[in-house]
Amino acid sequence: MSNQTSDRKAPESRTAGSGPGGPADAAAPAAADAPALTLSRRRLLGTVGAAGAAGLVVGGAGGAIADAAVRGDAPTALTSVGATEIPFRAERVKHQAGITNPLQASGHIVAFDLAPDADRKAAAALLRRWSRTAEELMAGRTPDADTAIALDAGPSSLSVTFGLGHSFFDRTGLQKRRPVQLDPLPDFSADELDPKRSNGDLWIQIGADDALVAFHALRALQKDAAGGARLRWQMSGFNRTPGATARPMTARNLMGQIDGTNNPQPAEKDFDERIFVGRDADQEWMRGGSYAVVRRIRMLLDDWEKRSVHQQEKIIGRRKDNGAPLTGGSETTPMDLDKNAADGLPVIPADAHARIAAPESNQGAALLRRPFSYHDGFRDDGAPDAGLLFICWQADPLRAFTQLQRKLDRGDALSPFLRHEASGLYAVPPAATSGGYVGQPLLEG
Incomplete structure (x- = not known):
């Protein structure tokens, strides 16, 4: 699972990693490029x-x-957790919400397939409904015919993000406007993918700092889809709640590893170039958008927890207590990949996850990881069905995710403890303009 992005403290700094994933958690000021957070009028x-x-x-x-x-x-x-609002439209933010915003405590990802008789016009109507509902919910307002699930809550940093899968273009007769970046991902040796929980015509990512607010959005959008699209799959995840730690810090994943140390930062001069589609893109409707790779990665926690802390650190390439590289320093100290121990072997092993995923090991390839952890009960053998809903963002999946995953696939020491069980790739258009809807330039252009 491409961790290059072990991360550095993502958009505010909750997308982190040195292990397979798991964002940082503390609430902190949004980065300059991230959408501003404002107080809702609701109380x-x-x-x-x-x-x-x-x-x-x-x-x-x-x-x-x-x-x-x-x-x-x-x-x-409202308290600060309930009052924060993430903008929906392009007048206030360049890109769709849920990409550079700090990770939220609760999330859902869900895919739909268009109804058998749906066409391009029906798809446009659905995205128009979804965009209208998302704007209302993200502002802390109650849509018509609402269920009242989150009636007493504020926006709670709710974000709703919409994406289009490879098959969407076949269903709508828009094959000529499908970006080459949406070509299917290659097969990887560690894949054990369930097709019923992969891909899909349409994809939605929901995040909020209140679980009821997140579920409310999921339910409202599902109801909006009635007649236009049918559910393909849905997964739920979580992260540490903002304010749960004494100071802002990178979060830990379910393996107990500080996870997210090397994410690219919005303040970096090449951040937009790496994460968002540029103005020279062939498909004009995607300029300012991004591509999301989604993977359900089960962690073999019973096997992992049998390893000593020393063994775990060798597998990752970082200390478990503070996330520092094994070559010394603090969490944010650059790894010294050339440093050898007294026995002449690299201090950070050649197959350590952090070494293989590091940008310097991959011609600078970088992606923005923004995952959720998940726990779906226990398997028949008693092992936890738990792991990572890995979501990463990039301007070009072939140059970012695919390149990194191929490298990890060939010899990552962490791979024996992971199972890739579902996968998806989606084109995520830029934010909707005033009075419009997400994807409108594609569907009406």
Whole structure:
């Protein structure tokens, strides 16, 4: 799983890595290129204090008293977690949300196939509905015929991102406008892909710092699809909640590794060139957009946890406690790939994940990793069905993800502990303009 992006503290710095994935977690100021966060106009009732919380837990009369006390209080401003709003339209942000924004605590990724009788006009109508609903939800407003699932919450950093799969262009008769970057990914030796949980005509990524807000968006968009598209697959994930650590820091993945140290940063001069499609792209409708590679990667946690910390560090190439490279320093210290130990062998082993995935080992190839962890219960043998919903962004998947994954496929020490079980590649157009919808230049151009 291409980790080059072990990351450095992504867009704010929650997309991280030195292991297979897992974003950083702390809430921090958005980077210059990232969409600004603003306070929503919505408000909600104040939270219950310690005594009130205890009453709610006890139940019965205690719960009723605490609930009455809350309802009797005058409304207070939303907390910072609930109040943050991510812009939807191009007037406020160049790219779709959910790419350079800090990672959220809860997320869903879902793919749809257009209905059998759907055509280009039907696809446009669906994307128009979805864009309208996403804009309302991301602003903390309630769409018509709403379920009231998140009625009391603010935007909670909700982001909704839309992508188009390779098959979308066949279904809509737009094959001549399909970018070559959407050519199917090659097969990799570690792949054990389930076609029922891969690909799809349309893809949606949802993220929010409140789980109910995230589910609310998923449910609303699913309802919008009725008659126009049918669900192909859906996966849910999570990250550390903003503010859960004493200071902003890179998150850990389910293997316990600090994960995301080397992500490209929006402040870097070549960031846009690496992550977003340039103005010289053949397909004009994709200029300012990006390509998302999505992989469901199960971690063999039982096998991993049998290894000593020393063995785990050799496999990754970084210290487990602080994420520093084995050659010394802190988490952000560059790896010294030429440093040898007293026995003459490289301090960072030749097959260490961090070494193989490093940009300097891949002609500078870089991608922006923005994953979620997942846990889907336990398998028949009792092993956790858990791992990474790996999502990475790049201007050209062939030069970024494919190049890195081929390298990892040939000798990454971490590969025996991973199983790639689902995959998808999607073209993600730029943000919708005022009054328009995502993908409009393609479908109406």
